[in-house]
Amino acid sequence: MEDPRKSSMRFFSDQNLCHADILPPSEIRARIEVAVLNFLRILASPTPAISDLPLINRRSSNSRACKGLLTQVSCIFLSHSFCTRSLMRANTAKAFIRVWKVMEMCFGVLVQEKRVTQRELFYKLLCDSPDxxxxxxxxNRTIQDVVALLQCSRYSLGIMASSRGLVAGRLLLQEPNQEVVDCSECGLSGHAISGDLNRLETLILKTDARYIIVVEKHAIFQRLAEDRVFNQIPSILITAKGYPDIATRFLLHRLARAFPGLPILALVDWNPAGLAILCTFKFGSIGMGLEAYRYACNVKWLGLRVDDLEMIPEQSLVPLKPRDLQIAKSLMSSEVLQENYRRELEIMVQHGQRVEIEALYFHGYDYLGKYIAKKIVQANYI
Known part of the structure; x- marks a missing residue:
C-alpha cells in the first residue's frame, strides 16, 4: 500500500514544492552519468564553458510548511528555488569540485552494491582528495548538495544513516527470517536502532502499547527503562540522544505508519533546544527539506511545559545561554512554529531561564513515571 504521506503530495496547493525521490541504484547511476555527459558536452562545444551546478536552495527563506489533505502532519518542504555551485568563483570552486568527488564516490558504491556511512565516506575522501x-x-554538506542536485534521497545514493538511537518497551521487532527481539527485555541500554533504512523498512513490528514516548536525553531514557515505566504506562520509549538522526526519525515514522492510533508524546527540556528537537521530529529540518516529509510525525509536546514550572524548585532554573537565544531566534522566524509553541518560547525568552527534565528529581528519582502518567491523564498536549 502506498504511503499516504507520499500520495498526499498530489494534493498540495503549492505545485512548486520539491522533494527527493527514493530511486533504485540504476536510476541514480543514470542521473550521475547524465550530469557528467552534460558537463563534458558543454566543455566540448564550439564555445566551451564551465556551467554552474544548479542546486535546490536549502536556505530557510526557501522553505515552506505544508499539510496535505490526507494527513494531519505539517512538513517542511523546499520550493524550486535554485542556488549554484560555480568553478569560476573562488569562494565556491572547492565546493563545486566536492560535489563531483562525492558523486564519483557514490557511483562506485552503487556499482559495488555497497552501503557506506557518512563517516566512512569522509575517511575515504580524506585519503583520496585531501585538498x-x-x-x-x-x-555532510556536500552530500546534501548532491541530494539537491540529483533530487534523490541520501539512502538512494548508497549512504547509510549513522544511528545513535535506542528503543525500549512494549515492542517486538523481527527482521525477515530472524529471531524476534523483545525491546522490553533489553535492559536500560535499550535496543540499538539500525542505520540501514532498508532493514528498518522491512521490520515486522508488533506492540500492545498505547503510547510512543520520544525522550530527548539518553540518561532520562535509561531512567525510564530501568524503572520499566513502559509497564506502568503501556508504551514504547525511543531516544536519539539529543538532536534526532535520520535512522531514529525513520523508525519513529515507521511506528507511526504501523500503529496510526498511538499518540506520539515528546519529553524534552524546557528550553529552545528541547523545542527544536521536538520540531525536528514533528516537522523535519530545513537542511533536509528535500526529504523532511518522509520522516515527519505528529509528535505532541508532553513536557516539560510552562505549567510545570510551579513544581520546579527555583534553584533548578538556569539562565539561558547565548546558544539558547540563537536557537530561539531561529525558531521564532520559522514558518512551521505553531502559535502555542511560539507563546511558550516567548515566555522562555522573557524569563531568560531554562529547566532540564532532571529538575523533576526534586520529587524523587521515581517521579518521572508519575509525571508522565499525570500529563497523559490531563491530556494537556497539542
Missing part, C-alpha cells in the same frame, strides 16, 4: 575534504561537516 578538498578536511572535515566531516564538509562531507
Amino acid at each position: 578538498y575534504f578536511t572535515s566531516q561537516l564538509q562531507v
Whole structure:
C-alpha cells in the first residue's frame, strides 16, 4: 500500500514544492552519468564553458510548511528555488569540485552494491582528495548538495544513516527470517536502532502499547527503562540522544505508519533546544527539506511545559545561554512554529531561564513515571 504521506503530495496547493525521490541504484547511476555527459558536452562545444551546478536552495527563506489533505502532519518542504555551485568563483570552486568527488564516490558504491556511512565516506575522501575534504561537516554538506542536485534521497545514493538511537518497551521487532527481539527485555541500554533504512523498512513490528514516548536525553531514557515505566504506562520509549538522526526519525515514522492510533508524546527540556528537537521530529529540518516529509510525525509536546514550572524548585532554573537565544531566534522566524509553541518560547525568552527534565528529581528519582502518567491523564498536549 502506498504511503499516504507520499500520495498526499498530489494534493498540495503549492505545485512548486520539491522533494527527493527514493530511486533504485540504476536510476541514480543514470542521473550521475547524465550530469557528467552534460558537463563534458558543454566543455566540448564550439564555445566551451564551465556551467554552474544548479542546486535546490536549502536556505530557510526557501522553505515552506505544508499539510496535505490526507494527513494531519505539517512538513517542511523546499520550493524550486535554485542556488549554484560555480568553478569560476573562488569562494565556491572547492565546493563545486566536492560535489563531483562525492558523486564519483557514490557511483562506485552503487556499482559495488555497497552501503557506506557518512563517516566512512569522509575517511575515504580524506585519503583520496585531501585538498578538498578536511572535515566531516564538509562531507555532510556536500552530500546534501548532491541530494539537491540529483533530487534523490541520501539512502538512494548508497549512504547509510549513522544511528545513535535506542528503543525500549512494549515492542517486538523481527527482521525477515530472524529471531524476534523483545525491546522490553533489553535492559536500560535499550535496543540499538539500525542505520540501514532498508532493514528498518522491512521490520515486522508488533506492540500492545498505547503510547510512543520520544525522550530527548539518553540518561532520562535509561531512567525510564530501568524503572520499566513502559509497564506502568503501556508504551514504547525511543531516544536519539539529543538532536534526532535520520535512522531514529525513520523508525519513529515507521511506528507511526504501523500503529496510526498511538499518540506520539515528546519529553524534552524546557528550553529552545528541547523545542527544536521536538520540531525536528514533528516537522523535519530545513537542511533536509528535500526529504523532511518522509520522516515527519505528529509528535505532541508532553513536557516539560510552562505549567510545570510551579513544581520546579527555583534553584533548578538556569539562565539561558547565548546558544539558547540563537536557537530561539531561529525558531521564532520559522514558518512551521505553531502559535502555542511560539507563546511558550516567548515566555522562555522573557524569563531568560531554562529547566532540564532532571529538575523533576526534586520529587524523587521515581517521579518521572508519575509525571508522565499525570500529563497523559490531563491530556494537556497539542
